[in-house]
Amino acid sequence: MDRAGRRGISMWSRGPKHSGHSPKSPRGPVRSLRPGARAKGCRTQPTHFQLRTEIPFSPAISGSSRGNPSPFPLVSSPFSFLPPGGDRGVGVGVGWGEPRRVPEAPSGKRWPRGRCAWWGGDGAGGGESGNFETRPSVTSRRRHGLVSLLGPCRVAEPRRSERDPGYPDLRAVGTAEDMSAGMGGFWPEPWLTRSLGYPGLALAAALLLLVLCLNARRTRRPGEPPLIKGWLPYFGQALKLQKDPLGFMTSLQKQYGDIFTLLLGGKYITFILDPFHYTSVAKNQKLSFQIFTNKFLKRVFSIKKMLTDSDLIDEIHSTYQFLQGKHLDILMESTMQNLKQVFEPQLLKTTSWSTEYLLPFCNSVIFEMTFTTIYGNILADDKKTFITELKDDFLKFDEKFTRLASGIPIELLGNIKSVRTKLIKDLTIESLAKLQGMSEVVQRRNDILEKYYTPKDTEIGAHHLGLLWASVTNTVPTMFWAMYYLLRNPKAMAVLRDEIDHLLQSTGQKKGPGFSIYLTREQLDSLVYLESTILEVLRLCSFSGIFRFVQEDLTLHLESQDCCLRKGDFVVIFPPILHHDPEIFEAPDEFRFDRFTENGKKKTTFFKRGKKLKYYHLPFGLGVSKCPGRFLAMVEIKQLLVVLLTYFDLEIIDNKPLELNYSRFLFGIPYPDSDVLFRYKIKS
Incomplete structure (x- = not known):
């Protein structure tokens, strides 16, 4: 040399x-x-x-x-x-x-x-x-x-x-x-x-x-669940689990029972699969959701203060009251007005067909509707440009979300750090001050954040990015799968249209030119087949896990057995096993839009082993980890489906089966593995 x-x-x-x-x-x-x-x-x-x-x-x-x-x-x-x-x-x-x-x-x-x-x-x-x-x-x-x-x-x-x-x-x-x-x-x-x-x-x-x-040298102690490590150091069973989560977990359940511990990406996670054990997990004070959440927020959104300041956590949680009750009624009105702004230009067009891919359509409508409802409208002429750029950056960030959540350093994810920085800058108090019509929940959060941060602290924008992500990221794929299943099931679409038409007639509302319908929350809740359709989509497509962090060695007292848990491990409730249990739901792999109805009313009674289930449908979490924005998400999806089914003719072009993309496994509603074309036009 x-x-x-x-x-x-x-x-x-x-x-x-x-x-x-x-x-x-x-x-x-x-x-x-x-x-x-x-x-x-x-x-x-x-x-x-x-x-x-x-x-x-x-x-x-x-x-x-x-x-x-x-x-x-x-x-x-x-x-x-x-x-x-x-x-x-x-x-x-x-x-x-x-x-x-x-x-x-x-x-x-x-x-x-x-x-x-x-x-x-x-x-x-x-x-x-x-x-x-x-x-x-x-x-x-x-x-x-x-x-x-x-x-x-x-x-x-x-x-x-x-x-x-x-x-x-x-x-x-x-x-x-x-x-x-x-x-x-x-x-x-x-x-x-x-x-x-x-x-x-x-x-x-x-x-x-x-x-x-x-x-990987860990061995099973007396009283602990079966330990399944796999032959790969560190990764353990992660690759098998991501390839076919439901099939893999079902096979482990048959082999080891309803409780077992897996090595996944360097973490030992104990899965609880029996729905009669869920209450014991949710009520145990030594199983912490907050510790898991705080680490998650720091890793994904760069929110650090919540790791050390419990008062900030309590005050932030107090703002969730503005996402329900009478405050939700105000958000509903804002949502309908924003939908009007999105669709009214379409209603003035001729009755010719417009063709789009379904996923970008859902992304655009949901993002604009949700952002303007929560954060307000921008009055400048470049509103569409601002919303489009913000949405594009958000989608880039969300694409790498699971990698951030799993602990991969953001420096190894291309330009995602600069994308996140730009999003945070767009959501600082100074930037949000340019918007008009800010919701109560954001106003209250700003008041709280200004007590704990200086006005120019970028971590304020990180908090708002977390709120925006939680508001949008699972609503988009839920809306996608709802439209996909309805487009492929003309009978279901016909039943929903009849239900909506009957409600409009009973409230004296007629479908005329322009955007003229208005429904209260009680009226929306009366659409039982519409709600059943959304619940069925969530049952089929939700692959979220309900996480708890084990703060100290403990014995978990369950209905059928005691289970020893080790400090530093995670406990996860895995609802997809529940949602696809043939003993609870007949033909669980089929889409049945009326599954959650009985004699024209909502069905809330389901059984396993001859006993009534307290928990039978858990797409939004459980206990303290239950999604505080679930009411707003359901309202948005219902309102959007009502508008589409009332004013538009809808047809699917690529009538092909789609599979779930499990890259978001354990973190929400999966996106599809591909997309489909559909077309729509104004009803004549």
């Missing part, structure tokens, strides 16, 4: 001449590269990497100089080994992303073996995180976005970027200690830094494997 192959890192500015190390000047100066800039000759933006390596490059270690993948196992979490006080060390790099290419070598030059290049790329927070690439031949064949990078690289000193102080920029060459401080590396013991090459790499891999194995 030549001298250039053993030393330094090459960096390039955007000019035609490359600056930094070259084969002729291995220790030449390194100039700053502007964050987010493309290196000259780079065909696409580089993949984001946070991991560094400082061991001599060897084709045998990295796979080969032709780009074969590394034989060493990779894990989906960032780690780095960098020695304090020096610029050489041992490490492995792991990154996520689509295949990228590194810059081509300058004219008349070729990359020496072991050469690494590092430049500003499209990392989280505006594209200012460091990125690693080795020679083009080494990185051009990444298949799944996972790469092991091994080679001799100098590191650049990080500084805080002017555009985003939370992310490092690159300046002159510094030490590995500087870089780790900027990029979040962790230090091994000093003796490890003296190990280079194969021994150091083997030791790093051994340490990682040891951590995973120690986590």
